[in-house]
Amino acid sequence: MGRMTGRSCIVTGAAQGIGRAIGEALLDEGADVCFADINGTLATKVAEANQSRASDHGGRVTWAEVDVTNRQHVREMIAKTVEAFGKLDVKFNNAGVNRPMNFLDVTEDNWHFIMNVNGLGCLIGMQEAAKQMIAQGTGGKIVNTASIASRQGFDNVAPYCASKWGVVALVQSGARDLAKHDITVTGFAPGVVATEMWEQVDQDLMQIGAADRPGQAMEEFSATILRGRVARPEDITGTTTFLASKDSDYMTGQIVMIDGGMTLV
Secondary structure (H helix, E strand, O other), X not given: OOOOOOOEEEEEOOOOHHHHHHHHHHHHOOOEEEEEEOOHHHHHHHHHHOHHHHHHOOOOEEEEEOOOOOHHHHHHHHHHHHHHHOOOOEEEEOOOOOOOOOHHHOOHHHHHXXXXXXXXXXXXXXXXXXXXXXXXXXXEEEXXXXXXXXXXXXXXXXXXXXXXXXXXXXXXXXXXXXXXXXXXEEEEEEOOEOOHHHHHHHHHHHHOOOOOOOOHHHHHHHOOOOOOOOEOHHHHHHHHHHHHOHHXXXXXXXXXXXXXXXXXX
């Protein structure tokens, strides 16, 4: 039996990158996992690709198409998960977006797009997961994805930084309010991770003149990483599985940095 055997989990933003890796690592520990994403087609493919993985470790898998800024979508995702697995034990609010713009060029549209997904989407996900867990009466765990950008501001991703500082505030606020229901709230903060999202950010940074060539931004960021390289998604999942498991039952209101020593706080 794995550390997550018998535990029902939802991971948003799970069609690729860190989210997919989180879900697959949970399956490896015996969990039941709903892979949720705004790209329903890709979420379906990921869930189907992990059917045998789930069976091999005694878990089950499902998927959901969800816009995390739409409360009704979030409720339907949770209802689908509970229908499939009987309950909800762990909710990962991982869905996130970024759209770099130089500080003086940031627009209202850019601000609202990023803050709605990364901030409001996180809040709605926490609220609706907590309501389900409270109704069950068995407690639960909520885990939010923060970022190295939740610890310092960067000049060409100001709204993203603000949104991830907001995630830290939501972790602390949620932890204080939900402790009486035996619900813990934690988060983790990756640094530079080699994912599809970073590839898009790399292109965006060139378009706004913040980088001259492909890969330049990642090279410059990685130069300050004490571990000497950028992260891979699997570098993150040891921590995320810990936060989802009983091993972290006495932890709440905390953010775990997983950035290879890029930021020491």
